[in-house]
Amino acid sequence: MMEEEVTLYKNVCPRNCFSTCSMITHVKAGKVVKVVGDPSHGFTKGKLCAKGYGYSQYVNSPERLKYPLMQTKRGSGNWQRITWDEAYDIISEKMVALRNRHGSNQSLAYNKFSGNLGLLHFAIEGLFESFGSHTKPVGNPCLGTGRQALKYNLPFEYSPPPEEMAYAKLVVIWGSNPARTNIQQMKFIHAARDQGAKLIVIDPIFTETAKVADMYIQIRPGTDGLLAMGLTKRLVDSALVEEWELRKQISGWDHYADILRNLDMKEVCEETGVCEEAIAELTSLYGTRTPVATWIGYGLQRRKMSVQNVRAIDALVTVSGNRFIKRGGLYYFHPEVENMPLKILKDNNQKNEQNREVNINHFASELLKLDDPPVEFLWIHSRNPLSQDQNIREWDRLMSQLEMVVVSDVTMSHTAKMADIVLPATTQFEEMDLHVSYWNHWLSYNQKAIEPVYEAKSDLQVARELAMKLNEKQPGFSRFPVELEAKDWIEKEVTDEVKENYSIKSWQDLIEKPAHFRSQFEEFQQILKAKPKPFTFFSKKAVEDGLSPFPIYQRDRENANHPFLLLTPQSLLKLHSQFGQVDWFEAYESSFDIKINREVGKQIGVETGDVLVVYNEQGDMEGLVELDASTPKNVVIMNQAGKEPVNALISTRLESYPGKESPELSSPFFDIYVSLRKGGVRR
């Protein structure tokens, strides 16, 4: 029997992940049969993570949403299949009615974050822009605090191409676990080690990355800034750096040097839990090795005072002479998505009206407060807030008050279950798209490898078709250019500037292989040279924001009611709440839900495999506990995306800074305190 021919396509993993891997998709008889890495991508280099190798199961999963569905009585589970035309009819009817009722589009809102980072997934935002002023989320719940922190110390953002980490002589990772969240980076780190570099991991959790590190330093959560200050003090004390040079480079240096001189190292050790010997060893490495690559993880900036921790680490990197250095530097975030033209979003804002903006960190509670007009229609796409947002209880309240909720997703998520209309979304294999990464500097093109599964549609297709329907009902409702297809938007997006930045002649060049951003190193070096004292250790902006002017550690407030800090890192085989439908992964997921220190377990009277209840004012969750020797005694670890969302324990309104709620700051997901008690016997 002749085997049916396999055709290869190039796809890009659109998940909220550092790597944004290029993939080669094997398609047979119109089905994705296998997905592997793409060797033409300089960061991916032909490899994928475990989740990536499971994509054939993701796209072909029986759990995929197949048709548009309507739920009679929200949350009842009383679903009924409807046609796309019926869905558009119901949605457009409501949108037009609301506009007419309120004389404005501001009762129409959407919520989207990082479910699919493809640039054409801004189509729904573009559609809302095309109505005129509406209600939209702003901000970044994930990594904003660290960004803001770095901006106090330096006026521009630069995270070097991560491939260059392979040439560093020392790699220091503060609070990141690439073994789980950025596996592609490990090969560059190992390459550096092959050339004699050392890998240092500083983390409260003994992660898989920590296990392979040359040196692992366990630290009390939230005290990284104090350790960084201790290291900086030792660097200066031991004359491994020249103070007169620092004075020339850093505004506020003398003040900062004074603060360091008065720093009591005994207190540093006590508060961070890091011994003097470790500090001495790391000081010597920072002081004698060059170049040093320092990586600040997002996990480190999820507490209220972590803005100061990031500033203090940045100060250490600056003082050690590694802030701007070839083959070293500070790694945090590559802000390319903001530098792209995003035509599909911005070109549709033709009326240039001011939208009503809502802080994404407090979206549900803020939306509930709005009147004149109140928000009555909500469209949720590329997001699962009822599992992943910080204030799930407020979301429940919001959902019960809206007139219409539309959710588009790939599977029936926690959020989709609360919608009136659910629209089946395409995966990256079923649509064309363009991708940049927030870590590596590559631009890659995603081909359409297969026809949409069942009746799934891309965001762009939905935007086009709904715009037509709206205009039928009320001419001129939307100015979304319905005639433009994905290919046209990609062509528009790859402007002359983009072509120049990525050294390509046209977007079609990306079909063959992804393109890399030109080197920005010299450009930033020039800016630094032109500016007297380019580094700021005395920030007026920080003072305005209610912080210390200096990059110094400020202690987090503990919670008097609950003794344990809850940390909720990523699961290995999920990304936030995604990938749950891949049955290949079930056998490899940990059978435990909660991890605590063995001695704490002994005190509570639980052993590995027992049921433990984790609770606070927000509610309680139970799960099977695993005891270990390495988890800090005041820490409880629960991975994200268990069967029930752990974020239910975070259902409270959290400030990003003390007294400050800015959409530009991260949600302080690691500022949650809980208590523990032994659970009953599980059947």
Next chain:
Amino acid sequence: MILQYGFLFQPDRCVSCHSCVIACLNEHRQTTKQSFRRIVDVNGEYNLSLSCNHCDSPECFRVCPENAFSKRRDGIVDLDQTRCNGCGLCLTACPYGALQFNDLLKKVDKCNFCSDRQKLGELPACVDACTTSALLFKNDIHSDRPYMQRTVLTVDGFYSPLLTRPSIRFVPMEKKRRYWLKE
């Protein structure tokens, strides 16, 4: 030429990312629902990624009443499933627990070193997927090569190689500095 395909494994590189495990499933998805490879956590200290070791004197070969196993000239321990009666003797005989029972076929199943890929000059799927280079492929694992001096036949957590002479070598772990929280 008689060869012995084998694995060279560096525990210091393995971060338990499971790419190899899932890439194996991805490769053999048409015939099995279980990966032929698994990650073993050794005392919480390091990880081993293990599959069939294509031993020089395989126990599976010795105990099989149907003579379903064969040792190829390239060293691959091959299972002829048409001969397998599903008795499962080999499952318990293998000291590495490397064989699976395939519920779909009601027969034993095992890693065949991706022999179909090897015919095309490709690496086994697991090795190809290993992004940290913890798992490497060697054509003739125990022959005299530059890596011989720095590799060993076993590490803690791996069953003694004396019985079956598995076709795997290890790069010994380096001493690491770990500073635990002072509480």
